[in-house]
Amino acid sequence: MPHFFFNKKLILLLVGMIFLVALISFSLRDRTNATLPEQIIKDTVGFAQSIVAKPANYVTGIFNNIDSLLNTYEENKRLKARLEDFAVVQAEATDLKSQNQKLQDLLDKKDSLREFDPIHATVIARNPDQWEEKIILNRGSSHGVKTNMAVMTAQGLIGKIILVTPFTSEVELLYTNNPNYRVSAMVLGEKEAYGLIEGFDKERNELIMKRINASLTVKKGEQVISSGLGGIFPKGVPIGEITEVSTDDYGLTKMVYVKPSADFSILEHVVIAKRSSITIDGSDGDATNQDLTNPQKADEEETN
Amino acid sequence: MVRFLIPTVAVLLFLLEPELAMLSPIEIHGDIYYLVPRFLILYLIFISIYYSRQRAVMYGLFFGVLYDVFYIDIIGLYSVLYPLVCFVAGSIVKVIHQHLVVTTSVSVILVAILEFILYQFFYLIDFTTIPLAVFLQSRLLPTIIANALFLMILGWAFRYLIHARVLQRAREVS
Numbered sequence: 001m002p003h004f005f006f007n008k009k010l011i012l013l014l015v016g017m018i019f020l021v022a023l024i025s026f027s028l029r030d031r032t033n034a035t036l037p038e039q040i041i042k043d044t045v046g047f048a049q050s051i052v053a054k055p056a057n058y059v060t061g062i063f064n065n066i067d068s069l070l071n072t073y074e075e076n077k078r079l080k081a082r083l084e085d086f087a088v089v090q091a092e093a094t095d096l097k098s099q100n101q102k103l104q105d106l107l108d109k110k111d112s113l114r115e116f117d118p119i120h121a122t123v124i125a126r127n128p129d130q131w132e133e134k135i136i137l138n139r140g141s142s143h144g145v146k147t148n149m150a151v152m153t154a155q156g157l158i159g160k161i162i163l164v165t166p167f168t169s170e171v172e173l174l175y176t177n178n179p180n181y182r183v184s185a186m187v188l189g190e191k192e193a194y195g196l197i198e199g200f201d202k203e204r205n206e207l208i209m210k211r212i213n214a215s216l217t218v219k220k221g222e223q224v225i226s227s228g229l230g231g232i233f234p235k236g237v238p239i240g241e242i243t244e245v246s247t248d249d250y251g252l253t254k255m256v257y258v259k260p261s262a263d264f265s266i267l268e269h270v271v272i273a274k275r276s277s278i279t280i281d282g283s284d285g286d287a288t289n290q291d292l293t294n295p296q297k298a299d300e301e302e303t304n
Numbered sequence: 305m306v307r308f309l310i311p312t313v314a315v316l317l318f319l320l321e322p323e324l325a326m327l328s329p330i331e332i333h334g335d336i337y338y339l340v341p342r343f344l345i346l347y348l349i350f351i352s353i354y355y356s357r358q359r360a361v362m363y364g365l366f367f368g369v370l371y372d373v374f375y376i377d378i379i380g381l382y383s384v385l386y387p388l389v390c391f392v393a394g395s396i397v398k399v400i401h402q403h404l405v406v407t408t409s410v411s412v413i414l415v416a417i418l419e420f421i422l423y424q425f426f427y428l429i430d431f432t433t434i435p436l437a438v439f440l441q442s443r444l445l446p447t448i449i450a451n452a453l454f455l456m457i458l459g460w461a462f463r464y465l466i467h468a469r470v471l472q473r474a475r476e477v478s
Contacts, residue, residue: 125322
């Protein structure tokens with residue numbers, strides 16, 4: 001009965017297709033939590049990956065060293081020029097820091113958007129097909145990592161945590177196509193200008209910062225840092241430098257191109273920033289609508 | 305020994321891919337080129353051609369699921385494409401000559417097709433917005449070149465390993 005078997009195969013194929021589409025659409029939803037089997041697979045593969053990552057990082061380290069050796073002369077010249085300024089700047093910074101501390105003590109202001117607890121992590125893998133810009137770190141919820149925490153290198157912000165399993169976490173890098181990916185940032189000019197980092201220009205390889213008040217002047221070469229007003233990231237993490245100023249599509253606000261200060265191509269050691277002050281509870285947070293500013297009151301309300 | 309060597313190599317390649325991906329993208333004269341390592345699927349295609357199609361499809365399914373869950377977070381993409389590519393490779397082998405040059409080119413072409421299907425899929429779900437011409441120039445071409453180079457260097461080793469396993473199995477049967 002060959003005809004019958006053919007039909008059976010066809011039905012199997014159809015059922016398989018439906019199952020596949022269901023599976024893809026299930027996993028395409030915006031998920032912040034991995035299901036249990038996913039967590040198990042992620043942690044197991046992550047463990048194996050972190051073993052392989054160590055020698056691999058060592059080898060890339062050697063290549064980096066060779067690369068930097070070749071640039072030594074140029075770099076040395078540049079650094080020497082900067083060194084003289086550096087001593088002055090450092091003295092000024094220590095002075096300002098102590099002054100700031102004294103003033104804060106005077107005001108009895110303890111919470112600062114700037115403060116964060118660093119969690120050091122190693123990059124164990126990068127999404128090999130590079131369609132989505134993601135990296136995977138060897139620290140997870142058992143080390144205190146939560147979704148939406150900022151991830152940075154010594155040079156600057158690189159992304160935020162989007163998914164956490166007990167022993168690994170996934171970072172979505174700043175240059176992503178995701179339209180919902182926004183970072184509240186500010187330009188350090190004569191007057192601070194606030195805006196949002198929204199999107200990435202693939203051709204220029206630069207970030208786009210939008211929604212800057214048109215009455216404020218921002219100039220090429222000015223520094224852009226995170227403002228901490230998004231409610232999740234700490235304040236003062238460097239993001240980049242302005243390379244071009246223009247107006248946005250409607251001409252109402254200013255838009256600038258920002259060259260990221262962090263080097264995205266080779267990432268090895270990163271810092272996950274756990275913000276010390278209260279993080280907000282909006283759609284990016286837990287979305288529980290709790291009053292986080294008055295924790296006791298909120299608890300009372302809950303018990304009532 | 306040889307029995308376990310085939311899956312071990314597959315696991316190693318699977319774990320090596322993301323490490324090599326960290327070296328990409330590279331910048332040459334201001335243009336950015338993405339090199340996507342596809343070593344595992346090349347190896348699986350070789351298994352499919354020289355050893356057993358069924359076995360290759362099984363490996364493809366297993367590693368496809370791992371790939372989906374660990375890297376992509378879209379379950380059902382690689383877990384279908386990997387076995388499918390292995391299946392097609394195993395079917396093609398019946399009509400072609402099993403010379404190393406021929407199998408190498410077939411593998412590279414299959415990887416290019418795989419890459420193209422992935423581009424179409426990601427374009428469909430808005431993960432990427434790059435136009436086709438840019439994709440061909442900055443992704444497909446460098447990826448093909450890199451993977452072809454890899455296969456030219458290590459293809460004979462894959463074949464040697466798989467042949468050893470086939471011979472061993474023949475001896476076990478007899």
